[in-house]
Amino acid sequence: MAVTTAGALTHGQSESYSGLWSWLTTVDHKRIGIMYGVTSFIFFLLGGIEALLIRIQLAGPNQTFLDQDQYNRIFTMHGTTMVFLVVMPMSSAFFNLLVPLMIGARDVAFPRLNAFSYWVFLAGGIFMNVSFFTGGNIFDGEIGAPDGGWFGYAPLTLNEYSAGDGINYWLLGLQILGIASLAGGLNFAVTILNMRAPGMSLLRMPVFVWMTLVTSFLLIFAMPVIAVALFQLMFDRLFDANFFNPAAGGSPLLWQHMFWLFGHPEVYILILPAMGIVSEVLPVFSRKPLFGYPFVVFSGVAIGFMSWGVWAHHMYTTGLGTVANSAFGIATILIAVPTGVKIFNWLATMWGGAISLTTPMLFAIGFISMFTIGGLTGVTHSMVPSDYQQQDTYYIVAHFHQVLFGGAIFGLFAGMYYWIPKFSGRLLNETLGKVHFWLMFIGFNLTFQPMMILGMLGMPRRIASYPEDYGWDIWNGIATGGAFLIALGVLVFIINFIMHLRTGAKAGDDPWDARTLEWSIPSPPPHYNFAQVPQVHSVDDWWHTKYVEDPQGRPVPIPAGAAVATHDDGHHGDDEHDIHMPNPSFYPLLAALGLPLIAFGLLYSYPLVAVGALILVVGLYGWVYEPASD
Amino acid sequence: MAAHAPTTGHTLETNTGLDNRKLLMWLFLASDCLFFGSFIAAYLLYRDRNVVGPYQDELYDIPFTSISSFVLLMSSLTMVLALAAIQRGNMRAMRIWLVATALLGISFLAGQAFEFTEFYDHGLSLETNLFGTTFFVLTGFHGAHVAVGVLILLSLVHASAIGKLTEKDSLAVEIGGLYWHFVDIVWIVIFTLVYLIQPG
Numbered sequence: 001m002a003v004t005t006a007g008a009l010t011h012g013q014s015e016s017y018s019g020l021w022s023w024l025t026t027v028d029h030k031r032i033g034i035m036y037g038v039t040s041f042i043f044f045l046l047g048g049i050e051a052l053l054i055r056i057q058l059a060g061p062n063q064t065f066l067d068q069d070q071y072n073r074i075f076t077m078h079g080t081t082m083v084f085l086v087v088m089p090m091s092s093a094f095f096n097l098l099v100p101l102m103i104g105a106r107d108v109a110f111p112r113l114n115a116f117s118y119w120v121f122l123a124g125g126i127f128m129n130v131s132f133f134t135g136g137n138i139f140d141g142e143i144g145a146p147d148g149g150w151f152g153y154a155p156l157t158l159n160e161y162s163a164g165d166g167i168n169y170w171l172l173g174l175q176i177l178g179i180a181s182l183a184g185g186l187n188f189a190v191t192i193l194n195m196r197a198p199g200m201s202l203l204r205m206p207v208f209v210w211m212t213l214v215t216s217f218l219l220i221f222a223m224p225v226i227a228v229a230l231f232q233l234m235f236d237r238l239f240d241a242n243f244f245n246p247a248a249g250g251s252p253l254l255w256q257h258m259f260w261l262f263g264h265p266e267v268y269i270l271i272l273p274a275m276g277i278v279s280e281v282l283p284v285f286s287r288k289p290l291f292g293y294p295f296v297v298f299s300g301v302a303i304g305f306m307s308w309g310v311w312a313h314h315m316y317t318t319g320l321g322t323v324a325n326s327a328f329g330i331a332t333i334l335i336a337v338p339t340g341v342k343i344f345n346w347l348a349t350m351w352g353g354a355i356s357l358t359t360p361m362l363f364a365i366g367f368i369s370m371f372t373i374g375g376l377t378g379v380t381h382s383m384v385p386s387d388y389q390q391q392d393t394y395y396i397v398a399h400f401h402q403v404l405f406g407g408a409i410f411g412l413f414a415g416m417y418y419w420i421p422k423f424s425g426r427l428l429n430e431t432l433g434k435v436h437f438w439l440m441f442i443g444f445n446l447t448f449q450p451m452m453i454l455g456m457l458g459m460p461r462r463i464a465s466y467p468e469d470y471g472w473d474i475w476n477g478i479a480t481g482g483a484f485l486i487a488l489g490v491l492v493f494i495i496n497f498i499m500h501l502r503t504g505a506k507a508g509d510d511p512w513d514a515r516t517l518e519w520s521i522p523s524p525p526p527h528y529n530f531a532q533v534p535q536v537h538s539v540d541d542w543w544h545t546k547y548v549e550d551p552q553g554r555p556v557p558i559p560a561g562a563a564v565a566t567h568d569d570g571h572h573g574d575d576e577h578d579i580h581m582p583n584p585s586f587y588p589l590l591a592a593l594g595l596p597l598i599a600f601g602l603l604y605s606y607p608l609v610a611v612g613a614l615i616l617v618v619g620l621y622g623w624v625y626e627p628a629s630d
Numbered sequence: 631m632a633a634h635a636p637t638t639g640h641t642l643e644t645n646t647g648l649d650n651r652k653l654l655m656w657l658f659l660a661s662d663c664l665f666f667g668s669f670i671a672a673y674l675l676y677r678d679r680n681v682v683g684p685y686q687d688e689l690y691d692i693p694f695t696s697i698s699s700f701v702l703l704m705s706s707l708t709m710v711l712a713l714a715a716i717q718r719g720n721m722r723a724m725r726i727w728l729v730a731t732a733l734l735g736i737s738f739l740a741g742q743a744f745e746f747t748e749f750y751d752h753g754l755s756l757e758t759n760l761f762g763t764t765f766f767v768l769t770g771f772h773g774a775h776v777a778v779g780v781l782i783l784l785s786l787v788h789a790s791a792i793g794k795l796t797e798k799d800s801l802a803v804e805i806g807g808l809y810w811h812f813v814d815i816v817w818i819v820i821f822t823l824v825y826l827i828q829p830g
Contacts, residue, residue, distance in 0.1 A: 109650040182661060190653050194644035220657055224665035231767070232672065241756040241763040243672065249679040249760050254672065621785075625794065 017527065025584035027111035028527050030423065032118050033096030037416075039122055040089035046129070047081035048490060050074050052483055055447075059480040061468040071464035072147035073166065077132075079150030080170065083270065084177050085125045087408050091273035092117070092181075094415055095188050095212050097423060101518035101525065102206045104197025104534040109190040111582045112623060113183055119592030120180035127596045128173030134165050146170035149462065151263070152233070154244035154255035159237055165603055168237060171230045172599040178223045178230070179595065185219030188212055197517075199536035203297070206516045206539075207290060210297045211276030214304040215269050221308075222265040229258035238602060253318055260311035268307045270404060271371075272300060274411025275342060278364045281414050282346055283540075284514045285361035286353030287555065292345045293539055299338035299345075306335045316384050317391045325384045332382035339375055343368060358512075359433030363414035366441050370406025374399060377452070392462075395455025401448045413440075413493070420497070421511055425523045426504030432496040439489030446482025450475035515543040528579040585626060591619025655805045659812045662775075666816050669768040673824055676760040684754050686761060686828050691745070698741030699821050702776075705734035706814045709807045716800040724803065725787050731810065732783040735776050742773050765824070772820060775813045782806045 026032065053074050057066045066074060096114065100107055108114050135144025146166035148157040157167045192213045196205070205213075233255070235241035242248035244255055283290045290296060312320055312328040320328075346368050355361070377399040381387040390396055413436075421427045454475050459466065466472055510519040517534055518525070520542045538544055547555035597612030644650060677686075712727035746766070754762045786806055789795035795802060 110654065186654055186657050186661070189657055190650050193646055194648070194650050194653060196645050220661045221664055224661050225668050228665060228668035228672075231771075235756065235763065235767055239756050241767065242760055243763055243767075247681075248763075249676065249681045251675065251679075254675065258668065624785075625789075 022584065024589055025115075025586045027107070027115050027582050027585055027588075029096045029100050029108050029111065029114060030525065030527070032114050033093045033098075034423065035118055036089050036093035036096055036121070039118075039125070040086050040093060043081055043085035043125060044090070045490070047078055047086055048487060050078035050081065052487060054078060055480040055483040057464065058466075058476050060477060061466055061470075061473055063465055066464060067141075068464040069147065070141060070143055072149075072462070073135075073143055073145040075462065076147055076149050076166075076170070077129075077145045080128065080146070080174075082404070083150055083266070084174060085128070087270045087404065087412070088177075088181060089121055089125075090412050091215070091270070091408075092121075092184055094208070094273060094277065094412075094419070095184070095215075097419065098518060099188060099191060099209055099212055100195070101521070101529060102209050102516050103192065103195060103200055104517050104530060104536065105191065105195040106529050106533075106579070107582060108187055109195055110187050112585050112588050113187050115585065116588035116592055117180045117184040117187065119589045120176060120183070120595060123592050123596045124173050124176030124180060127176060127599055128169060131166055131169035131173070134169070151259055152255075153259075154233055154236065155246060155250070155252055157233060157237075158244060167233075168603055171233050171237070172602065175227060175230050175234075176595050176599060178227050181219050182223040185216040185223065189216040189220060192216070197530075197534050197536055199541075203294065204536055204539050204541070206276075207279035207293070207296055207300070208273075208276035208516075211272040211279070211300050214300050215272045218265045218269050218272075218304055218307065222262045222269065225258060226262035226266075229255060229262065232258070234602075253315070256315050256318065257311070260314045261308075263314065264311040265304075265307045267403075268303055270408050271411075272303065274367065274408045274415075275300065277411045277415035277418075278346065278367050279342075280516065281360050281364040281418050282349045284418075284512050285356050285358055285364075286350045287356075287513075288349055288353040289515075289540060289543075290345070291348035291351075292341075296342055296345050299341045302338040303335060306331065306338070310335055313382060313387070316387045329382055329384050333379065336375060336379050336382070343372055343375070358417075359428070359430055359437060360414045360418035360512075362434065362437045362441075363410050363417060366437065367407060367410040367414060370410060370444065371403055374402030374404075374406055377402060390455060392460055393455040394451045394459045394461060397461055398448050398451035398455055401451070406444060406448070410440075410444075413437075418512070419518075420500075421504075421507035422518055422523045422525070424501060424504070425507055426500050427507050427511060428500045428504060429496050432492055432499075436489045436492040436496065439485050439492060443482045443485025443487075443489055447479045447486060448482075450479045450482075454479075510542075513546070515540040517542050520545070528581055531579075583627070585623065587619045587623035587626065589619075591616050591623060594619060649801055652801065652805055652808070655808050659808065662812065662816075666768075666772070666819070669764075669771060670820065670823060673764040673768050676764050680759040680761050682759050684749075684752055684758070684761070689749050689752055689754060690825055690828070691748070692825060694741070695745065695821065695825055698738050698745075699817060701734050701741070702738040702814055702817055705731045705738070706811050708734060709810050713800065713803050713807050716797065716803050719797045721790055721797060725790055728783050728787045728790075728803075732780045732787070735780045735783070735810075739773055739776055739780070742769065768824065769820065772813070772816060775816070779806075779810050779813050782809065 023031065023035070053066065054071070057063050057071060096108075099105075131145045132138060132143050136142030138144075144164060144166055146152070146162075146169060148162055148167050148170065152167065152170060156162065192205070192209055202210075232241075232243040236243050236245065242250050244250050244252065246252055279290055279296055309331045310328060312324060313332045316325050316328075350365075357365075377395070381390050381396070381399065417428055417433055454472055457471055457475075459470070459472050466476075507523045509522055511523075512519070517536075520534065521530060534541070543555075545558070547557055550556050594612045594614070594616030597615060598609050599612075601608030601610070601612055644653075646653065648656075708727045708731040712724050712731060715721075715723035715727055749762075749765075754765075756763055756766050783806065786795060786803060789802075
C-alpha cells in the first residue's frame with residue numbers, strides 16, 4: 001500500500017516549506033529533530049527551575065520555603081522531567097538530526113512514524129505537567145503533581161498511600177511517552193539496519209550511529225517492561241486490581257523488579273547517545289581518528305547486553321539474599337569494564353593529538369572527567385556491604401547526577417555546540433560558549449561534590465528539611481550556590497543561541513574540518529540532504545576525501561578538485577528535481593492527539609476514551625490510506 | 631515463515647534485503663514478546679499466592695478453552711492460505727481466506743467473552759484475588775491483540791475491495807500475517823502456562 005519514499009517533486013514541495021502548517025505536517029527528519037531539541041530544552045528549563053526550588057528549600061536547616069508535600073511533588077517532577085522529557089528526547093533530537101545524514105540517507109525509514117513519535121512525546125510531556133494544576137488553587141501552593149518519586153515504588157504509589165490524581169497523571173503520562181520512545185526506537189533501528197549508503201558497512205558507521213542503534217534496541221526491549229509495570233499500577237489504582245496489594249498476597253517487590261528491569265537499561269539509554277556524541281567530537285578536535293574504533297563500538301554493544309543483568313543492584317537492601325546480591329554485584333562490577341575501555345580509548349584519542357580547546361571539545365573533556373567520577377562512585381556501590389551504607393543517602397544522589405548531568409548533559413551540550421552550526425548555518429560565539437562551560441563546570445562540581453560528603457555524613461535522600469547541628473548546613477549551602485551558577489551558565493547559553501541566529505559567523509559546510517558525512521553537504525542541509533547518494537569507502541569517509549596520510553601518519557591535504565574525483569566514483573548525481581521526498585502529513589499529529597484524550601478519559605469520563613480512540617483510529621487510517629507518494 | 635513476496639519493483643533496496651516495513655514488524659513483535667513475557671511472569675509469580683478463592687481449578691473449563699484454542703490455531707492456517715492466494719494473484723480467494731481468518735478470530739473472542747462472563751458469574755473479578763487480577767489483565771491484553779488483528783484483517787479485505795490493495799501488495803498481507811501468527815503463538819504459551827499447568 002504505502003510506498004515509503006517516492007513522493008512529490010522537490011520543487012513542488014519547497015513551495016509549502018514555510019509557515020506553521022508546514023511544521024505541523026512536516027515529516028522531514030531535520031525539522032522533527034529541531035522540534036525535539038527545542039521542546040526538550042524548554043522541559044530542561046522547567047526541570048531546572050524545579051531543581052532550584054529544591055535547592056532553595058535545602059539551602060539551610062529547618063527551612064519552610066516548601067512544605068513536605070510540595071517538596072515531594074517537586075522532586076518527583078524534577079526527576080521524571082529530566083529523565084523522560086529532557087535527556088531521552090534531547091538524545092532523540094540528535095538521532096533525528098544526525099543519523100540520516102551520517103549514514104548518507106535522505107530521511108529515516110518511516111518519516112510519518114517519526115513525526116508521530118514527536119507529537120506523542122509532546123502530548124505526553126504536556127499531559128504530565130498538567131498534573132500541577134489538579135491539586136486545587138496552584139497560586140495558593142496547592143500543587144497536584146505526582147509525589148511518588150521518579151521510580152514510583154508501589155505499593156507506596158497505590159491510592160491508599162498517594163490519593164489524588166498525581167500518580168495517575170504520572171503513570172498515564174509515562175505510558176504515552178513510552179509509545180513515543182518505542183516508535184522512535186523501532187524507526188531508528190530499521191533506518192540504521194536498512195538505509196545506509198552504498199559502501200557504509202556496519203563497521204564503517206560513525207560511533208554515534210552505533211550508539212543510536214544500541215540505544216534503539218534497548219528502547220525496543222525496555223519500553224514494554226515499563227509499559228507492563230505501568231499498566232499493572234493503572235489497574236490497581238483505577239480498577240481496584242491487586243498486583244501490588246500486600247493484603248491480597250501481592251508482592252511489594254514486584255514493582256521494584258519490573259521498574260529496575262526497565263530502569264537499568266534506561267540508564268544506558270540516557271548515557272550511550274552522549275558517549276556517541278563525545279566519540280565524534282574528540283577525534284575532530286584532536287585531529288586524530290578515534291583510537292580503537294572497534295573496541296569503542298563493541299564496548300557499547302557489550303554495555304547494551306550487560307545492562308540487562310544488573311537491575312537488582314538497586315535492590316540490595318530489600319533482602320534478596322546473599323547469592324542474588326553477589327551475582328548482581330559481580331555483574332555490576334563487570335559492566336565497568338567496557339565502560340572503562342571506552343574512557344581509555346577517548347584518552348588515547350586525545351593523546352598526542354593536535355588538540356584545539358573549542359567549546360564542544362571542552363564539554364567533551366568535561367564529560368570524560370565528570371563521567372569517570374560518576375562511574376567510579378558507581379563501582380563503590382556495586383559492592384553490597386558498601387551499598388548498605390550508601391542506600392538512600394545523598395551519596396547516591398551525587399552519583400547519578402555525576403553520570404547523568406556530568407555525563408549525559410555535558411555530552412549533549414558538546415553535541416549542541418558542535419552540530420548546531422550545521423543546522424542553523426551559523427557558529428555560536430566561542431567566548432560565550434567558554435563562559436557557559438566554565439560556569440557550568442564549576443557550578444556542577446560545587447553542587448554535586450558536596451552531596452558526596454553529605455551522603456557520607458548520613459544525610460538521607462528525599463527529606464524536605466533537616467535540623468541544625470548535623471554538620472550538613474555548610475555543604476547544602478554550597479550545593480545551592482553551585483546550582484545557581486549552573487543556572488547562570490544555562491542563561492549564557494540561551495543568550496548565545498539567540499544571538500547566533502542573527503549575528504553568528506557563517507559556518508560554511510565544514511567549519512570544524514570534520515570527519516563524517518554530514519559535513520560534506522551545505523549548512524543548513526537542503527531538505528533532500530544529499531544531491532547524490534554518497535559512496536562510502538572507509539570509516540571517516542569524508543576525512544579521507546580531504547586528506548591522505550604521509551609515511552609518519554600525519555594528514556596531508558588533497559588539493560582541491562582531486563577530492564571530488566576520488567569521491568565521485570563515476571556515480572552521477574540525481575537531478576535535484578528527480579529526488580523523491582515523502583509528502584507532508586497531518587495524520588501523525590491527529591493520531592497523536594488521541595492518546596492524551598484517552599488518558600484524560602480514563603481519569604475523568606469514559607466516553608472521552610472512546611472519542612480519543614476514535615481520533616487515534618481515524619488518524620491511523622488516514623495515514624495508511626493517504627498516498628505517501630503521488 | 632511464508633515465502634518472500636514476489637519481486638514487483640515495489641520493494642526498495644535495503645542493506646539487509648528485508649523490506650523496511652517487514653523489519654519494523656519483526657522488531658515490534660520482538661518488543662511485544664517482552665510485553666507478554668512480563669504479564670505471564672506476573673501470573674506465574676502470583677499463581678500460588680491467592681489468599682481467597684475462587685481458585686484456578688474451580689473455574690477453568692479445559693475442554694472448552696481447548697476448542698477455542700483450536701479455533702485460533704486454525705486461523706493461522708487460513709491466514710497462510712490467504713497469503714498464498716495473493717501471491718498466486720487470486721484476490722478473490724485471498725479475500726475469502728482473510729474473512730475466514732477474521733471470523734475464526736472473532737469466534738475465539740466470543741469464546742473469551744463467554745469465559746470471562748462465566749468466571750465473573752462464579753465470583754471472579756479483577757478485585758477478588760491475585761488470580762482474578764493477573765488472569766483478566768493477561769488474557770484481556772491478548773484478546774485486545776486479537777481484536778486489533780481482526781481489524782487489520784478486515785481492513786485488508788476492505789482495501790482490496792476498493793482497489794487500494796492489489797496483487798503487487800502481497801507484502802501487506804504477509805506483514806499482517808506475521809502479526810496474526812505471533813498472536814497465535816502467544817496464545818499457545820498462555821494456554822500452556824496459564825491453563826494446563828495448574829497450581830499443585
